[in-house]
Amino acid sequence: MITRNEKARAFILFLIFCLCYGIIIANLYHIQIMQGEFFSQLAKQQYYLSTTQTPPRAAIYDRSGKQFLAHNKQALSAFITPRSISDHKKLNAFLRKNFPAAYSQLPSKKDKHFMYIKRHLSQSEIDLITKAKLPDIYFLTEHRRFYPVASTGNLVGITDLDNNGLFGIELQYNEQLKGTPTTYFLEKDARSGHFYLSKQMISQGKEGVPLQLTIDADLQFLIDEELSNWLQKYNSKEGAVLVMDPKTGEILAMVCHPHFDPNNTQTINQELTKNKIITECYELGSVIKICSALAALAEGVVTPDELIDCKNTKSTYIDGRLINTVIEAGTIPFTEVIVKSNNIGIAQVAKRLGPKLYDHYMRMGFGKKTGIQFPGEQKGFVNHPDKWSKQSIISLSYGYEVSASLLQLACVFCMIANDGVPIIPQLIKNNQTTASSSKPIYPPDVIAIIKDMLLQTTEHGTTKRAGIKGYTVMSKTGTANMLIDGVYNKQRNIYTCAGIIKKGDYQRVVVTFVKEATGSELYASIVAAPLFEKVATKTIIHERIV
C-alpha cells in the first residue's frame, strides 16, 4: 500500500524529471529552432565549399598550326604562412639577404595566413631556397607563359603574373585565350580530405580557344638572324623586316631589332617591347615617290614617256625651296624620274596635282589605320591642304610631311601587287571576320605602269642590289633625313626598301628598314636594298619557290 508520503515524494520526483526534460527540450528548441540557422551555416562551412577552376591559358600557334609561339609552363612560387612561422630569426635573415621586397612586407602581414615571397621563381632562386632548407618556406606550382620564338616578343606580347595579356596579341585576344572559370559547390567530410562526396556546378566556364597566327616561325627565325647580322655590319640602332602575302594580306614574318626576351621579363626595356612596324610612323622619303607617281598617272597629269626637265643639277630652287637630288639628270622620261629617284622631276609633276595628292595618299591608306587587329596601331599623318605652305606639295611628293608606318607602306605595295585591289593585313589565320575589298582603287593599266617603273628601278635604277636572278623583283628605296629637335639631320637617316617578288602565281611583298647606319655617303640602295635581297632569297628558298 503506497502511503501519502510516498505518493508526494514520487510526485516531486516526477516534477523534477519533468523539469529536467523540460530544460532539455527547451535547450533543444533553442539550438534546433532558434539557433538552427546559425549551426546549419557552421556545419555547411565545414563540409560545403565552393571552388573555382580556371582553365589553362590557350596556346598560340604559328601558321603551320604545329609550332608554338606561346604556351604554358609550370612555374614555382614561394610562400610562407606568417601566422605560424617556427624560426623567425633564420627566416628574417634569409629574406633580408635574398628577397628584400618580401622582407619589407613581412611586418605588415604578420597576422596573415598566406604571403608570397616571390612568384614565378627562376631556377637559381629555386636552388637558393632549396639549399637554405628553411622549414617555413613552401613552394606552390603556378602556370606561366613560355615563348619559344623570342623574336616574336613584340608581336605576341607577354602576360603578367596572373596570366593576363599586357600587350600585343596576348592583350588583343586576352578574353579568347584565357577562357572563363567554372565554379563548383563541393560537399566534403568534416576533415576536408582530398575527396568530395558530391559536386555541383554553379557556373559553367569555357576553355580558352587557341589562336593560330599567320606568322611562319621558321621564316621569322631566318629573317631575325639575317637582320641581326645586317644591323651589326652597319652598327645600326634599329631595323625591321616585314614579309606579306599580297593576295590574302597575311603577314608571314614581322621582325624588329633589337627585341627583348619575352621569357626573361625581370629587367625589361619598355622601348624594346614596341612593335615598330605597326606602332611607329616615319617620314619614309623617296620610297613614297611611287605613290605620288601613281597619283599623277591616275589623274592623267603625266604619262610615263613624258619628258621632264630635271635641270641637269643636283640642287635647284622650286618655289623658293631648295631641292637636292642624289643623281643629277637632264630631260628624261617620267619613268626615268622614278627609276633614278630624282627629287626635282617628281616635285614638278606633283605640283600639277595640287591638293589632289592629299586625296590620293588618303586613298592609298596613309593617315588612317590599316584594319589590323593589334593594340597601339598608329595611323600616321598626311599634312592636310588647309595647312600647306607653298612648299608642302614638294615635300609631300618625295616623302616628307607624310608619316607612315612600315605596315601602311607594305599595304600600298600589296595593293600594287594585286593590280589595284587593296587588302586588310591579317595576323590571324583563317580570319573570317575581316574580308578584303575586291574592287580595285586604281585602274589596272595605271598599276601596270607603276609595276613597270618598279621593275626598271630594280633592273637599272636605285634598287639594283635588290634584284634576284630568275625572279621578277619590283622595288623602290628611300633614304630620309630624321627630324631631330625640329631640324632635319643629314647625318642621321632612315633607309627603306619596299618591293614585290614574283614568280608565276607566287608573290610576296617585302619591306626592309634600317635606322641610323654608321658610315658616310650611305643610301638605301646600299643599306636597305641588299637586305631586301637577302630576306627575299631566304623567303623563296624557305617556301621552295625555285
Place this chain on the structure above:
Amino acid sequence: MKQPIFVTIFISVHIVFIFLQIYKHTQQVALSFQKQKNERVFTTLQEKKQELTNKWCSRINRSEVKKVAIEQLGMKPLQLSNIKRLTGHDNQE
C-alpha cells in the same frame, strides 16, 4: 497467425530496402571516389604532357639546331646558287 507472418515479412522487406539503399549509396560514393582518382590521374597526365611539350620546344630551339648542323654536321645554309634546275627531263620520283 497471419498477422505475425505479415508483420515479419513487412519488417524484413523494409530491412532489405534499407540495406539496398545503403548499398546503393556506398556504390555511389565508391564510383565517385574512383572518378575523382581518374580526374587526378588525368590532371597528372596533362601536366606530364605539358612538361614533355616544353622539353620538345627546347629541343627544337632553332639556334641550337643550327649550331649543331653547322658545327657538328658541317652543313651550310642553302643558297640559290646551290639549286640547279633540271629542264627537259621527266620527274622520276
